[in-house]
Every structure is written in structure tokens, then in C-alpha cells.
Amino acid sequence: MEENQEETKDFNWGKVEWGKRIAGGAYGIVFLCQYGGKKVAIKVICAGEEDIDGVETAELSFLREVSTCSLLDHPNIAKFITAKEDVNPPLKDLKNSGFCGVIVSEYLEGGTLASYVRHHKKLALKEKIKLALEVARGLYYLHSKNIAHRDVKLDNLLLDGQGRVKIIDFGVSRIETEDMSVKVGTKGYIAPEVLVSNSYNHRCDVFSFGICLWELYYLKRFGSSLASSTPQIGKDCPKKLADLMRRCWTDPSTRPEMAEVVKTLEDVLKKAERSPFGCFSFLKR
């Protein structure tokens, strides 16, 4: 945290070398930039002044992301460096900006887990569990700070140069001071209670994590357009892992906390590493 604060205080915006766009959504565009000889990712959250709703959405998303990220310091969460409103990013199409905020964070060069599962046809069980464990540890840390991410999906999980997984995108995150009611998330990952209930809690992330775990195990996307459906688990899947996925998809009151998810995955990993074949027949017992 101290290092973060140092960087924030001393950050010289004039020294940012803006580079190429690496991603872009409705209000957020991410650039790969250089700062002080290091690569950084800069997310620009903007809306033109004619787009009144957009200005409100962009501002809220910026404030949410900054207020959350600046509290966090964990190896499985992208490192926040600094943020500022009213910086002039190189966006030709943005003439009269109603709102413009930028967020600087460490650049993660390994791409998203979404593209990782697209490009890997085969992977040892223990490698899959290691990836899932890193996500689980990051979420456990978030929940310990009373923060719900609310958009856990492979597109928001990035790899750094060493293959470590980091959670990004806190634009719809919430500090849990009271029960949440706003319907946010992504189809195929969103917990059913987020859509039907007037109050849900951080366990919506556990549901979405279960979908990510399934996608990492099968190395494919679930991609359901139905909000509350869950994928099929075949007989090939180790029982402990299958049970864990199913529990993540139960009613929020019986869903495990991330602490338990971490513990279960650590057990699965230990057994997978002890197995002479690196496989999982023992887990079916």
C-alpha cells in the first residue's frame, strides 16, 4: 500500500507516453502506455456531454473503480497506481467531454483467462487448479474487505508475465455496507438472486466463480445467454471439484464462502501433485 501511495503522490501526468488502444467498451477504453520506463495500462472512462445518462454512468463507474482499487493490495489483484479526472486522453472522437476520468494500473501482458482457455486445448489438472486458486484467493481477499466484485468472469481475470492471475475491472464493485439490489453482472455468470431478489450479497461472486472454475476445468466458455442456468458437469470431472462447482451454484445461504473454496482447491491441488500420474482417479472416491 505504501508503495502505491508513493506512486500516486509523485505521479507526473506529463510523462505519460500514450500508446495503442488494447480494448474498448461503451465508456471505457484501455491503452497500453509507458511511464518512467515501465508499461502501464490506462483505462479512460469518458462520456460526451450530450449523453447525459452516459455521463452519470461513466462517473459512477470511475468513482466505484477508484474507491475500490485504491483500498486493495494483494498479489491476485491488479495493482492500482493512480487515477485522475479531467486528463486529456488522445481520443479524437471525444470533443465535448461531459466526464472523463483515467485510471492507471500495472500492465498485465499475459492476456485474459478468456483468451487463455481459447488457446489451450490441454492442461494438467494441477495447472488448472493453480489458476482457479489464484482467482479464489483474490476473491477471498476482496470479500474479507467487504467488497463484492459483481462481474467475475474470465474476461476480467488477467495473467501477468509470470503467469500469475490478477482480478481487474472494479467498475461495478460495491463495498457491502448494506444488502445490494442493483442488477449488475454478465449473462452466463450472473447469480440468479441478483436478478430476482431485492437484496443479495457478496456470494453472487461465488456463483460466478463456480462458472469460471467449470470453464477452466473444461477449457471452454460456458457462454449461456440464460441468466440463471448452470453448465453440465460430466462424469470425467473429479468428484471433489464437481461437488465444489455444484455448491457454488446452490442457494446463496448454502453456497460456500471463498475461504472454504480456497481450502477445498488447496486440498485438490495437494492430491493432484501427489498423484504419480498427475491425474485424478483418486479424487473420485
Ligand SMILES: Nc1ncnc2c1ncn2[C@@H]1O[C@H](COP(=O)(O)OP(=O)(O)O)[C@@H](O)[C@H]1O
Ligand atoms: N491492467 C491491464 N493490463 C492489460 N490489459 C488490461 C488491463 N486492464 C484492462 N485490460 C484489457 O482491457 C479490457 C477491458 O478492461 P476492463 O477493466 O475489464 O474494462 P470494461 O469495464 O470495459 O470491461 C480487459 O478485458 C483487458 O483485455
Ligand SMILES: [Mg+2]
Ligand atoms: Mg471488464
